[in-house]
Amino acid sequence: MIEEFERCYRAVRSRDARFDGWFYTGVTSTGIYCRPSCPAVTPKRPNVRFYRSAASAQASGFRACKRCRPDAVPGSPEWNVRADLAGRAMRLIADGTVDREGVAGLARRLGYTERHLGRVLVAEVGAGPLALARARRAHTARLLIETTEMPVSRVAFAAGFASLRQFNETVREVFAASPTELRRGKGRGGGGSGEISLRLPYRAPFDAGGLLRFLGERAVSGVEEYVDGVYRRTLRLPHGVGAVALSDGGDHVGCVLRLEDPRDLGVAVERCRRLLDLDADPLAVAEVLGADPIIGPIVRRSPGRRVPGSVDGPELATRAVLGQQVSVKGARTLAGRLVALCGEPVPEALSGPGGGPGYLFPGPGAVADADLEALGMPRTRREALRELARALADGGVVLDPGVDREEAGRRLVGIRGIGPWTASYVAMRALGDPDAFLPTDLGARRAIERLGHPGAPASVARLAEGWRPWRAYATQYLWASLESAVATKESEERGVVA
Incomplete structure (x- = not known):
């Protein structure tokens, strides 16, 4: 100690x-x-x-502290890495599970009694589920107070408090100021009508542009778009729908939200943070990967690369199956067809003044009931997609932040037509597993061959043992190095690079 x-x-x-x-x-x-x-x-x-x-x-x-605002910091990267009960519980609490389902619901999801869960969290972080959820509500309340013109009485319930008295007492206790005093001292965070503009913090270094481009290159028509460095997409949230615009703010990520229900603010922010992997510790990653003789030079040339996540586990899994054995462009095309087939339109007000994505990605129930022959996919992949959708809809496969990652992987590969590559890709992006790896991935194997190492899957798997527990980050560096090599070759052919 x-x-x-x-x-x-x-x-x-x-x-x-x-x-x-x-x-x-x-x-x-x-x-x-x-x-x-x-x-x-x-x-x-x-x-x-x-x-x-x-x-x-x-x-x-x-x-x-009013000077350093300790609630406005990146979350602890420890909870992304850990797959034990405490780590799973912390991810679910951050996603608002206690506010929506209570401590009993949180314990039920994790498969433990409330008493045991409380003991574990107090031992690990010094606070039980209710106290952790209360801190989250206080942070959400401050965001609503300082970035919207919403009446304070509505802020209380939007932030998840059961009563005005509880809200006022908590805000005074945590911030040493009343809600009205916080509003008087607010900055100019709000955007246009209906917008909530925020600054999302992260640990430097961070290749924000590279990550936003990655998402933009895979943007699905109707649900996402990437224009002039700004990534926009729709969001399926617990109390309604929303839309977000994310951009590189230099020392932060600019985040502009439009929400059908303000109670979803905390969840929307958390899911955007997971999408961009903003709670990661890039120095810990660089310490391991940067020292590796094979991949180290790539890591040192481009520090701060993150693992792109997901705002919705079922959506990512669906897109992963659509993308099996096809190019990125082909996967986008298939996903766009699925959205056109059974996507849900969002209220026009959420698109913003300049327009934007107008559909939610189809939920598992809609996919399971759709006529998938219209997608133009092989029959075996259509059946895999339908079986996955049914499993997601009936709870046979769960892909929320608190799921046991190993169990989720076993259930995914138990579906005919879904193999280890797809399960690992889902673990990497939907479940945030920093050590997920795809030894059979063609792109990763080609990148490793370019670095002078054999690209056979068994050889790649052995090499990657030295990259634990950051193999998902190593994969991102490998993919990026391959894209960089292609771009350099094209530039040389055009005579741009000597």
């Missing part, structure tokens, strides 16, 4: 932003808690307490 204290205190003393979100600093002499990079005077050692979560700091009686 002394060694851990010293490590954390050194990070606070040097104001090291790399540790923001990993832990929080409570200062007994002031009664506030801060992020490690807070610019305030470093507190004396006897006055410092360290906490694994904002919720545990709040439960110990500390209020949020």
